[in-house]
Amino acid sequence: MSFIVALFFVVVGGTLIYISLFLYEPEEQALDSIIQNALDDWWCRLDDYKVLAISRHTLFMQRVARLASLGFDSLFGPRLFSIRALTVAGCSATFAAGFCEVIVGVTLLLIEFSQEMLSDVVQAFAYTNAILFLNLLAIRKPQFIRIIAPVAFVVALSPFVMLSFAGNDKSLNFTVQVTIVYAVGLVIGVFSLVAFIALLRWTLHRSSCMDSVVNIIGLGFVNILVAISFVVVPLVFASAMMVVAGGSAFDRPELSIVEMFAGILAMIGAMNLTVFFPALALALLSASLILHRLFWPSVSRPVYALARAGIVKRRKTTFAIGIALLTSALPLFGKWIKLSLSSLM
Numbered sequence: 001m002s003f004i005v006a007l008f009f010v011v012v013g014g015t016l017i018y019i020s021l022f023l024y025e026p027e028e029q030a031l032d033s034i035i036q037n038a039l040d041d042w043w044c045r046l047d048d049y050k051v052l053a054i055s056r057h058t059l060f061m062q063r064v065a066r067l068a069s070l071g072f073d074s075l076f077g078p079r080l081f082s083i084r085a086l087t088v089a090g091c092s093a094t095f096a097a098g099f100c101e102v103i104v105g106v107t108l109l110l111i112e113f114s115q116e117m118l119s120d121v122v123q124a125f126a127y128t129n130a131i132l133f134l135n136l137l138a139i140r141k142p143q144f145i146r147i148i149a150p151v152a153f154v155v156a157l158s159p160f161v162m163l164s165f166a167g168n169d170k171s172l173n174f175t176v177q178v179t180i181v182y183a184v185g186l187v188i189g190v191f192s193l194v195a196f197i198a199l200l201r202w203t204l205h206r207s208s209c210m211d212s213v214v215n216i217i218g219l220g221f222v223n224i225l226v227a228i229s230f231v232v233v234p235l236v237f238a239s240a241m242m243v244v245a246g247g248s249a250f251d252r253p254e255l256s257i258v259e260m261f262a263g264i265l266a267m268i269g270a271m272n273l274t275v276f277f278p279a280l281a282l283a284l285l286s287a288s289l290i291l292h293r294l295f296w297p298s299v300s301r302p303v304y305a306l307a308r309a310g311i312v313k314r315r316k317t318t319f320a321i322g323i324a325l326l327t328s329a330l331p332l333f334g335k336w337i338k339l340s341l342s343s344l345m
Contacts, residue, residue, distance in 0.1 A: 006329040013325030020319035032313055043303045050296035057292050061216055061285060065207035068278065072201045075139055080198040084142050087149040089197050090190040091135030093271035097189065098128035100270040130155055177255040178263075185267025192268055196230050196275050199223070204282070220286025227272075227279040234269035238262040 023031065077084040105121035134152045138145055203219040241262035255263075 009325040009329035013322040013329065016318045016322030016325070020315040020322065028313070039303055039306055043300055046296065046300040046303060050300065053296070054292060057289055058216065061207065061289060062209075064285060065204045065216075065282075068282070069201060069204040072197070072204065076197060076201070077142065080201060081194070083149055084138065084145045085197070086190075086194055087138045087145060087152055088135060089194045091131050091138060091152050092274045093190045093193045094186065095128055095131045095135060096272075096274045097186070097267055097270045098124050098131060100273070102128060127155075174255065177260060181255070181260050181263040182267070185264040186271075188264065189268045189271030192230055193272050193275060196226060196272055196279075199226055200275060200279055200282075207282075217286045217289055220283045220289075223279040224283035227276045227283075230272040231269050231276045234265040234272075238265035238269065241265070 019028075019031070076082075076088050079085065101124045102121060105117060105124060109117055109121060131152070134148060134155065138148045138152070141148070200223055203223055207216050207219050239262075241258050244258060
């Protein structure tokens with residue numbers, strides 16, 4: 001590979017040196033005309049390809065946004081705020097929180113097995129499956145949403161579920177504190193998820209109707225900023241507050257204010273995870289559109305600069321580039337010769 005690169009440098013460098021030193025004026029003008037026409041043609045073609053490619057990419061973004069918007073409409077209903085949207089969002093939020101609890105519980109069980117932790121994991125698993133069933137029922141049978149909604153609300157706020165976090169060997173204050181953390185985190189998490197979903201659906205609907213690349217990119221990054229605010233920020237603050245509190249909250253008979261706030265923030269962040277990934281995907285698509293827009297100028301502008309500069313007429317520049325290429329090729333040739341001799345010996 002190094003030999004091919006060195007050979008390329010030698011050929012190009014030698015050609016440039018020959019052009020800069022030995023061409024007659026008519027030959028120089030003819031060569032300059034050929035190169036100038038080729039560069040102009042390349043620049044025009046690149047500009048045409050840029051317009052076509054970006055328009056197709058924008059159309060792709062519109063179709064993705066339209067399909068995603070239709071998908072959210074099928075899940076939450078056509079209206080941004082409705083009983084169905086609130087029920088499905090609430091079930092999704094509580095399912096995400098319960099699923100996170102199951103994952104954490106299983107991880108702790110693998111680290112150190114305890115009967116109490118196993119009981120908590122089993123209860124959380126049963127609770128998560130019940131919420132998932134109600135969520136699927138609300139999606140598939142929207143005509144029964146007025147019956148499903150109160151049932152889901154009762155299940156989500158079930159005292160049995162809330163008290164299962166605390167265990168039976170803790171003080172009454174601890175149980176009440178955990179119940180408060182769970183209830184407050186659940187309510188705030190559900191309503192924040194409803195707002196998050198409504199914003200995501202609105203931006204998807206707007207993106208599907210937009211032709212402006214800048215507006216589509218802007219809406220995509222609005223989504224990721226909201227996602228970071230609703231998911232990453234609460235989880236980071238919750239982790240930091242638990243570090244400040246020190247130790248495990250379950251090792252003490254009561255929770256501190258810092259630990260209670262950390263628990264609420266952790267629930268809010270966990271509940272919004274269900275919509276975080278669609279928002280992240282939309283932001284990544286917007287980022288790809290930005291990269292696409294940056295790619296074409298990075299290719300077409302150097303071609304335009306070469307066409308405008310008239311590189312053949314600049315003998316000193318051409319000679320310097322040729323010398324630089326030949327100088328770069330010498331170490332590569334030396335390395336190739338050394339490897340060839342070592343293989344022969």
